[in-house]
Amino acid sequence: MFSIGELSKRTKVKVPTIRYYEQMGLLAEAERTSGNQRRYDKKGLERLSFIRHARDLGFSIEAISSLIELQDHPDRSCEAATDIAISQLADVRAKIKRLKLLEKELTRISECCDGHGVSEDCYVLAALADHELCSREH
Amino acid sequence: MFSIGELSKRTKVKVPTIRYYEQMGLLAEAERTSGNQRRYDKKGLERLSFIRHARDLGFSIEAISSLIELQDHPDRSCEAATDIAISQLADVRAKIKRLKLLEKELTRISECCDGHGVSEDCYVLAALADHELCSREH
DNA sequence: CTTGAACCTCTAGTCACTAGAGCTTGTAGA
DNA sequence: TCTACAAGCTCTAGTGACTAGAGGTTCAAG
Ligand SMILES: [Zn+2]
Ligand SMILES: [Zn+2]
Ligand SMILES: [Zn+2]
Ligand SMILES: [Zn+2]
Numbered sequence: 001m002f003s004i005g006e007l008s009k010r011t012k013v014k015v016p017t018i019r020y021y022e023q024m025g026l027l028a029e030a031e032r033t034s035g036n037q038r039r040y041d042k043k044g045l046e047r048l049s050f051i052r053h054a055r056d057l058g059f060s061i062e063a064i065s066s067l068i069e070l071q072d073h074p075d076r077s078c079e080a081a082t083d084i085a086i087s088q089l090a091d092v093r094a095k096i097k098r099l100k101l102l103e104k105e106l107t108r109i110s111e112c113c114d115g116h117g118v119s120e121d122c123y124v125l126a127a128l129a130d131h132e133l134c135s136r137e138h
Numbered sequence: 139m140f141s142i143g144e145l146s147k148r149t150k151v152k153v154p155t156i157r158y159y160e161q162m163g164l165l166a167e168a169e170r171t172s173g174n175q176r177r178y179d180k181k182g183l184e185r186l187s188f189i190r191h192a193r194d195l196g197f198s199i200e201a202i203s204s205l206i207e208l209q210d211h212p213d214r215s216c217e218a219a220t221d222i223a224i225s226q227l228a229d230v231r232a233k234i235k236r237l238k239l240l241e242k243e244l245t246r247i248s249e250c251c252d253g254h255g256v257s258e259d260c261y262v263l264a265a266l267a268d269h270e271l272c273s274r275e276h
Numbered sequence: 277c278t279t280g281a282a283c284c285t286c287t288a289g290t291c292a293c294t295a296g297a298g299c300t301t302g303t304a305g306a
Numbered sequence: 307t308c309t310a311c312a313a314g315c316t317c318t319a320g321t322g323a324c325t326a327g328a329g330g331t332t333c334a335a336g
Contacts, residue, residue, distance in 0.1 A: 035301045037314055050267050058240055074258035081262040082253035089244040096237045099230050102196055106227040115220035120212035124219040129188050173332045
């Protein structure tokens with residue numbers, strides 16, 4: 001059994017974040033000492049590690065909730081889990097696509113001004129004022 | 139002179155968002171009719187187009203504030219503008235880098251389970267439970 | 277002059293935390 | 307056993323960039 005601070009150190013999840021996860025129902029309510037302090041065991045550690053890893057991979061709290069629900073029922077079909085993973089992957093790919101367009105446009109814009117001119121003649125400001133100057137949609 | 143709804147149509151910025159920008163000081167307080175409704179002119183339209191375009195490129199409200207400040211002083215050096223653009227580009231590149239790592243990992247994980255099994259044996263859940271199964275850091 | 281779409285302000289909700297106030301508990305050293 | 311004080315507790319509010327809704331007012335077409 002260890003304290004919330006110990007759990008925090010082991011999982012690299014900040015203490016207030018652990019309490020937040022508990023409040024959101026991701027983490028079961030921890031056992032308490034007689035003085036009302038939370039105490040965790042191996043199970044709590046594993047669950048928090050799961051949450052941490054899923055968050056690192058960009059899954060939403062809601063998605064993680066569903067995944068945990070599934071984990072708690074070993075006999076259920078895992079279809080929902082793959083669905084969630086695939087939809088998360090699609091999200092990530094969409095974000096990458098959009099960011100690549102932004103990168104192109106921002107690179108182009110940045111290269112057109114060395115920062116030694118005056119605001120009035122600045123290409124950065126002109127480019128922001130007029131999307132027509134952009135080389136493609138974004 | 140046109141209404142907030144007109145401005146919204148022309149810029150594709152939603153009405154409550156326009157009011158929000160005004161509240162945040164990005165948009166000067168609009169003139170009002172005797173009945174207290176906002177009325178805009180060409181200047182308002184141009185400024186909102188600028189904001190919209192900058193937001194589309196991912197600049198923060200704070201960054202856009204600085205850019206507008208600069209735009210309002212045509213004789214100032216534009217160094218700050220390029221700085222902001224370059225830092226935004228760096229942000230975008232960092233995000234792409236991170237997302238590409240996630241994409242790799244999520245692709246790998248998704249491919250290891252067809253969703254026809256049972257939760258207990260699901261690779262997706264196993265992979266989330268154990269970062270050691272990941273092929274690299276992310 | 278009537279109708280109703282569009283406008284107004286204000287408050288609260290979103291997501292995933294993070295910060296701070298003000299209080300209580302656990303634990304290590306004297 | 308006593309005493310510090312680090313670490314814990316709860317609760318509220320703030321972050322960014324909006325979005326939704328309530329409840330009321332104004333504009334403009336017919
Ligand atoms: Zn410039
Ligand atoms: Zn553009
Ligand atoms: Zn599976
Ligand atoms: Zn991993």
